[in-house]
Amino acid sequence: MKKRMETRNTPGPRAQWKPGNMIYPVPAVLVTVADCEGNSNIITIAWTGTICTNPPMAYISVRPERYSYHMLRESGEFVINLATESMAYATDYCGVRSGRNVDKWKETGLTPVPAQTVKAPVIAESPVAIECRVTEVKELGSHHMFLAEVTGVSVDEQWLNERGSLELAKAEPIVYSHGGYYGLSELLGTFGWSVKKKKRCQR
Numbered sequence: 001m002k003k004r005m006e007t008r009n010t011p012g013p014r015a016q017w018k019p020g021n022m023i024y025p026v027p028a029v030l031v032t033v034a035d036c037e038g039n040s041n042i043i044t045i046a047w048t049g050t051i052c053t054n055p056p057m058a059y060i061s062v063r064p065e066r067y068s069y070h071m072l073r074e075s076g077e078f079v080i081n082l083a084t085e086s087m088a089y090a091t092d093y094c095g096v097r098s099g100r101n102v103d104k105w106k107e108t109g110l111t112p113v114p115a116q117t118v119k120a121p122v123i124a125e126s127p128v129a130i131e132c133r134v135t136e137v138k139e140l141g142s143h144h145m146f147l148a149e150v151t152g153v154s155v156d157e158q159w160l161n162e163r164g165s166l167e168l169a170k171a172e173p174i175v176y177s178h179g180g181y182y183g184l185s186e187l188l189g190t191f192g193w194s195v196k197k198k199k200r201c202q203r
Contacts, residue, residue: 025175025182028091030081031060032112033071034120040112042104042123043068044095046176047143048080056150058132061143067099072146076134077118081126085172085183092181117152127171129154 026046034040047061058080062069072078083091090108105112112121115131122129132148159171174181
């Protein structure tokens with residue numbers, strides 16, 4: 001792990017842009033939803049993240065015109081399925097095609113399996129599925145934010161080590177940045193490594 005921050009180049013003049021969402025990279029996830037009749041759909045979401053640790057809460061932000069929006073409103077439930085490099089094509093497809101016109105399960109080859117706590121299905125190919133129940137909807141503008149409590153988490157056991165800990169990096173998760181999907185690079189450090197004291201040599 002690197003011992004200190006390294007500046008690769010000398011900072012130059014800064015361009016001034018109009019206000020906008022420039023917090024990148026962000027997670028690229030596949031959110032699954034279902035209506036009361038059991039119809040389900042997959043929607044690609046980049047505006048998602050953690051809200052609170054205790055109780056565990058997450059959010060997604062969705063445009064009201066999206067096909068999945070009425071399912072979210074109707075059911076008040078969804079599943080955040082983390083995406084991997086092998087799922088990159090499906091992740092993009094589910095973001096540019098509408099469930100009004102195509103069966104995304106059929107077209108992507110992704111496999112729906114029952115969730116434990118919500119009616120929306122889990123994507124079997126996803127390494128981690130986070131089941132959520134909506135607690136509040138904030139109509140903020142172009143997107144409506146669905147705040148939700150995490151009601152269950154399922155993990156593909158092939159990504160667990162011998163201690164039962166998740167090694168997500170081995171699943172090759174992806175992120176989204178400025179219109180592109182990217183894999184994660186090498187590990188730079190673990191939490192707290194910048195201030196961790198060196199171990200003394202034992203004699």
